[in-house]
Amino acid sequence: MNPAQILIVLLQTSLKTGCTAVDPGITQNPVQLLKACLFTAFLVLVMPFWATSQPAGDVNPVQRATSTSLSIGDGSNANPVTLTTPPQTSASSQSVPTRIAIISDLNGPYGSLDYDWHVDSTVARIVRMQPDAVILSGDMIAGQDRRLPDDRFPAMWAEFDRRVAEPLRRAGIPFGFTIGNHDGSPFDAFNREREAARAYWKPENTLLEILDTGDFPFYFSYRVNDVFIISWDASSAEISEPTLNWVREQLRSPEAREARYRIMLGHLPLYAAAVGRNRYGEMLRQPDELLEVMTSNNVDMYVSGHHHAYYPGHKRGVDLLQTGALGGGPRPWLRFGAPPQKTWSLLEIPAQADAGVTITTRDAETGDLITSNALPRHLHGLTGFTIRRDNPPAQxxxxxxxxxxxxxxxxxxxxxxxxxxxxxxxxxxxxxxxxxxxxxxxxxxxxxxxxxxxxxxxxxxxxxxxxxxxxxxxxxxxxxxxxxxxxxxxxxxxxxxxxxxxxxxxxxxxxxxxxxxxxxxxxxxxxxxxxxLPPGSIPLRSVNVQTSDSLHTVRWERAIDPDGDGVFYTVRITEGPGSTSIWHTRMAGPNPETTLPVLPRTRSWYLELIPNDESLHGPVTGYWISP
The missing domain is CATH 2.60.40 (Immunoglobulin-like)
Structure with a gap:
């Protein structure tokens, strides 16, 4: 509210109970009584026009109650008044969704004090957007190296504060997070890093409405509007029993049960998403059992990082959002072939319980939207599978x-x-x-x-x-x-x-x-x-065998299935149709181009394009390649 609006509320309060409501003793002083009444008349006649002419500015549509202290009178006779302005409750403000920006894996090489420009750019963009909160799914600094000196850890946290936390804090944006393996691994060898994380993080610096400090900063719960969030310590593959017991208690609390939406935030995911991460120790152990804890306690979404590959997954009623990396080392998806991307996401949770939750994700380098149809329909790793959250039921x-x-x-x-x-x-x-x-x-x-x-x-x-x-x-x-x-x-x-x-x-x-x-x-x-099901045969645009001494380039027309998903392919070189002699196989993913190693030019070869990622379904398109 601007000053004029505050004064109008004061006026309206005064008029309801008379001028004497400001101070019962004011009637003992006729001069003060006259001043108050003249001032009240001025507010009635003039101030409404001034107030409505003032620009509203960039105001968060969901307002909180505010208190303003004013005085009426002069000198020793001044009478203090505390005015409380109730929050706005118009239909338009009640329908505004809660917006939460999600980022992850910001760190560079071990011990680095620097961040990629994608981190600075994304933080600046989030500040301009003014979401209700930001959550970060781990790996804020570049630790987990026993060779680093003791003073390196506070130095890394100080640089993180300067580049990430402080700009958000200055903008008044609450900041939730979870500890990653590079921030404070729970193994004894990294106790120094764990203590440095504890020394840096203070609850009051997050601007969060923290509900339970638990073992802050390793696990704690908080609220963003009507969204209940748990950050747990998933910085290693093992969730400790004390942590799990605390999580169960939190999910059964009145704050969790009455919330519009429930999120759990941890660094390691339940299931694999990326090449090079599909091995034990890179995902949480006993993922199906942990998922059961979530489903039985009505968790709506688990947000994770670590695999450096954005994937909006879903399983057994829980959205499993794997957040892409903003720092070094984005990774390709399992068995997909598309190039990796640095990404960040915006989660929008409508106030109405029957409205759908949306995830908008952008390429941090280009700003382009990442459409779900450009991602695999499912990912299947060592500990189980996840499906893309927009997969429809099938008959x-x-x-x-x-x-x-x-x-x-x-x-x-x-x-x-x-x-x-x-x-x-x-x-x-x-x-x-x-x-x-x-x-x-x-x-x-x-x-x-x-x-x-x-x-x-x-x-x-x-x-x-x-x-x-x-x-x-x-x-x-x-x-x-x-x-x-x-x-x-x-x-x-x-x-x-x-x-x-x-x-x-x-x-x-x-x-x-x-x-x-x-x-x-x-x-x-x-x-x-x-x-x-993919469409029929795919036209081959070109097979260029003259690109270099070591590579062939193969290009074909991009194909889309009836559901709008990109069809992805395996490219295979054999001696002929139906031959069991396979010279080379390469996953191409949805990209209509790939490269193959040089082929001996002593004979002709047969090139096959096989739809879908597992090479086990769909019509094969074949072409002879002559030297």
Whole structure:
């Protein structure tokens, strides 16, 4: 409120109870009484016009109650008045969403006092936006190095304060955070860093409405408008039992239960997102159990960092937002092929409980929006999968077959495939066995499995069988029936897994044989939701074999599936259609271009574009490459 508006409120208060309401003793002094009444008349006649003519400025539409001290009278006869202005409660202000900016992983090399320009630029942009709060999912400084001298840690925190925390504090923006492995790892070898973090952080400097200090700054709870947030210590893969007990208590508190939205903030994610991070120790241990703690206590979102790859995931009713990095080392997504990006996000939570929450994410370098359709439909790592949060429910799934020989793809088999549909709370499976595959069985029993598939540790393009969902042995004596069917209770499958296309059906020969990548006779199909089947053959724009002595450049037309998602590809070089001799395979992701190593020019080669990230679904487009 500007000064004129404050005086008008004073006037309105005075008029309701008469001029004597300002001071009961004022009637003993006729001069003071006359002054007060004349001053009141001036406010009634003049001040409303002045007040309405003043510019409102850049005001937060959700106002807090304020108190202003004024005096009426002069000298020793002045009478102090405390005026409390109630918060505005208009319909427009009640409908304004809570906006929370989210950043992560700001640090540079070990011990560095510097930050990339993306950090400064993003902080400046956030200050201009004036969100309700900022939360940072860890790695604010560049610690976790035992060789650093003692004075380096306070120096790094001082530079972080100068470049990040102080600009936000000066702008009056509350700042939530979680400790990352480079800020204060819980292992004994990094006790110095832990103590330096404790010395730097003070609750009052965050400008947060802290509800429970817990073991500040390692775990604590706070509120941003009607959003309840827990920061827990996920700076290593192990969540300690005291921390977990404290989290349960907080989530059952009245503040949490009555909140419009509940967020948990930690550094390590539940599941893998990025190349080079898909290994034990880089994700939280027992992620499914931790997710159950969240789902059973109505947590809406878990925000994490560490993997340096933005991904708006979802699983079992909880949004799993993996925040991209602003500092050094952005990483590509698992089995996707697209180049990494530095990103930051804005979370908007409407006041109405039935309205949807939106996540807007931008490239920190270009400012461009990151659309969810440019990201993988699901990510599957060592400890489990997540699906993209906008994946719609599906009713039907289907796939073509791709056979493998000693673990290498050997070509798509035509006129066959797998179909699955949801009907009467059951999943109906129809398997159409290709004659080529049946002939190779030579009278052996046929086994098949429905299973998940995961990327091996540290790899972006190597698969092995994951969790077996449905084991089954189908006796098959040659010549076989061309089709067999099966019905399953829908409860055997994870609904999110069906939405994300994380299930596969693999057939293989031999009684008692285990499903593995080296099984000689096997055929695999990915059960993809029908809305996300890729289109037909993709035109190849060019195969440039003259680019350099060591690389070929391959380009093709970008393709979009009926759901609007980019179709991503594996590029494969063989000796010919259906050949089991694979010269080279490379994940291309959604980018319509890739490079391949130089090919011997003693013969022609066959180039195949295989849709979808696992190379196990969709029509293959093939081209001969002549030297």
């Amino acid at each position: 039907r799934w289907s796939s073509g077959w791709m056979t493998t020989s000693s673990g290498s793809a050997a070509g798509m088999l035509p006129n066959s495939g797998v179909e699955m549909r949801l009907q009467d709370d059951s999943l109906h499976l129809d398997v159409h066995i290709p004659a080529e595959f049946a002939a190779s069985l030579a009278g052996s029993p046929l086994q098949w499995r429905i299973h998940t598939t995961i990327a091996e540790s540290g790899q972006s393009d190597t698969l092995h069988a994951g969790e077996t969902i449905v084991p089954h042995v189908q006796p098959l004596i040659y010549p076989p029936r061309p089709t067999f069917s099966q019905v399953f209770p829908v409860g055997q499958f994870d609904e999110d897994g069906l939405r994300g296309g994380v299930y596969y059906l693999t057939m293989f020969a031999g009684a008692g044989e285990q499903l593995r990548a080296t099984t000689p006779i096997r055929a695999t199909a990915r059960l993809m939701p029908d809305p996300n």
